[in-house]
Amino acid sequence: MGLFGRKKTSIGLDIGSGLVKVAVIEHSKGEPELTKVAIAPLLADAIVEGEVMDPGIVAEAARNALSAAGISGRPVITAVGGRDVIIKKIQIDRVKEQQARELIRWEAEQHVPFDMESVELDFQILDPDAEGLEMNVLLVAAKRDLIENKLRLLTDAEVAPSVVDVDAFALHNAFEVNYPEAMSGVVCLVNIGHEVTNINIMEDGVPLLTRDIAVGTRRFREDLQRERGLSAEEADGLLQGYDRSPHLQAVTETRGEEIATGIERAAAFLASSSRVTNKLRAAYTSGGGSRVPGLTDALATRLRIPVEQANPLQRLRVRDGAFDSLVIDDVAPLLMLPIGLALRQVA
Ligand SMILES: Nc1ncnc2c1ncn2[C@@H]1O[C@H](COP(=O)(O)OP(=O)(O)OP(=O)(O)O)[C@@H](O)[C@H]1O
Ligand SMILES: [Mg+2]
Structure with a gap:
């Protein structure tokens, strides 16, 4: 296998309170292809109301799902969500990206009901090529605790995170491709x-x-x-x-x-x-x-x-055998989020 044969693979890991789900997508053929899916059950009450009660059990389920997918030890894409994540479309003065970064911190204080010291902010300019005095910006704020807890959980599961995304964006990605x-x-x-x-x-x-x-x-x-x-x-x-x-x-x-x-x-x-x-x-x-x-x-x-x-396989290419013994119709609806995560290409 030479340089050109190198595969671009993304692994989405969705740690749900009922099931841990893994989706593997290959991006090398121009069009994404789902190559592997694995699902591992979580013991009851290991995650309650979004909070991880038993990190050991959750880490083990994540390890099980990843090894069932045959991808132990590779970087994965996960996401955070819930009430400690806020998404908001705001309007700010039209400035360059670099300036926007500074401006956003100030703007965010008006829009985010969290202590600014304890949040991670990100943003996207929605209309970079438009003119006019104002521009639309999608602001994302997540409590730092939430992200740190997620990273700790992954470390316990001996998983290296490559990206921590936001649930809503991953779902968006899955819908963009399929619907x-x-x-x-x-x-x-x-x-x-x-x-x-x-x-x-x-x-x-x-x-x-x-x-x-x-x-x-x-x-x-x-x-x-x-x-x-x-x-x-x-x-x-x-x-x-x-x-x-x-x-x-x-x-x-x-x-x-x-x-x-x-x-x-x-x-x-x-x-x-x-x-x-x-x-x-x-x-x-x-x-x-x-x-x-x-x-x-x-x-x-x-x-x-x-x-x-909605079916995350509506327009997604699926490799033969990706589901092993899982019944595709029984599990496909559960995979919207992990597939959305794996649709992201990591550089
Ligand atoms: N084929 C299936 N196998 C297992 N559980 C299924 C199946 N189909 C539906 N379910 C139900 O769906 C639940 C899991 O759904 P899903 O994976 O969307 O939730 P989750 O991501 O684990 O939970 P949450 O997002 O609320 O933390 C199971 O607890 C079960 O009740
Ligand atoms: Mg879920």
């Missing part, structure tokens, strides 16, 4: 996980707002157990199956209501706090919770907009 139509108008990406549902609103492909609500498949399962008298196994069977049932309908209605309300509130907040005037046009669901039969329809009925379950 180019989601890059126009105001749309909501709803990633329904084990403990948390991430709500991300984009306008014309720019992530404007990210918010979490504490609903996920764990709650669905508890409802089915408590209110419908099912065992945990029966509940999981329904939640991860493909058929609707009266049991499911009862929980998709109440939990769907909760998720829909979260989406509406996020959209209303955005309308009141920014220059976004267009209404929410559509929503896309992903994550393990997006598989709950009937939930997408419940959201569509409640929100009165088209709601679609």
Whole structure:
């Protein structure tokens, strides 16, 4: 293998509270190709409400997933999210990138409700080629603690991070490749996980707002157990199956209501706090919770907009054997975030 045969591979590692997911993408052929996927379960309660309760268990699950993917010891791309990450589109005086960097620190103080000493800031000029006195800037602020904790966890798992991204941006990347139509108008990406549902609103492909609500498949399962008298196994069977049932309908209605309300509130907040005037046009669901039969329809009925379950493989090339023994249809919806991470090319 000579220099020209060298592969450009990115590894996305998504440490969820239910499952650790790894996606490997090769960028060498002009078009990204998913070459490997691995999933490792996390013991219950190792991560609760976004907080890592047992770093040892989480590190081990991450190691397991990476070794199942055959990629131990290589740098990975991970992300942070949740309430300690803020994304905001702001307008500042049009200046050069270097000056903007200085200006942003001052501007951020007005927009970020965290102590400036304890945050990492990043930004992107959204209209670098436009003219006019002001420019649009996407401001990102993350609490430094959050990033440091993530890095420590990775160190424990003997993983070398190459990039720490932001969940909302990784989801955006996955949608850009698979659902180019989601890059126009105001749309909501709803990633329904084990403990948390991430709500991300984009306008014309720019992530404007990210918010979490504490609903996920764990709650669905508890409802089915408590209110419908099912065992945990029966509940999981329904939640991860493909058929609707009266049991499911009862929980998709109440939990769907909760998720829909979260989406509406996020959209209303955005309308009141920014220059976004267009209404929410559509929503896309992903994550393990997006598989709950009937939930997408419940959201569509409640929100009165088209709601679609999104598939991160919609337009992505997949190498034969990438999924090993995993059933592609059963796991694809869970991979939106790790695939979005691995779509980033690291220099
Ligand atoms: N094929 C599947 N295998 C395992 N779990 C599945 C499957 N399909 C759906 N699920 C459900 O989805 C959940 C995992 O979804 P996902 O990977 O999106 O959550 P997570 O990222 O671990 O959690 P969070 O983002 O809330 O921290 C599981 O806990 C399970 O309830
Ligand atoms: Mg998740």
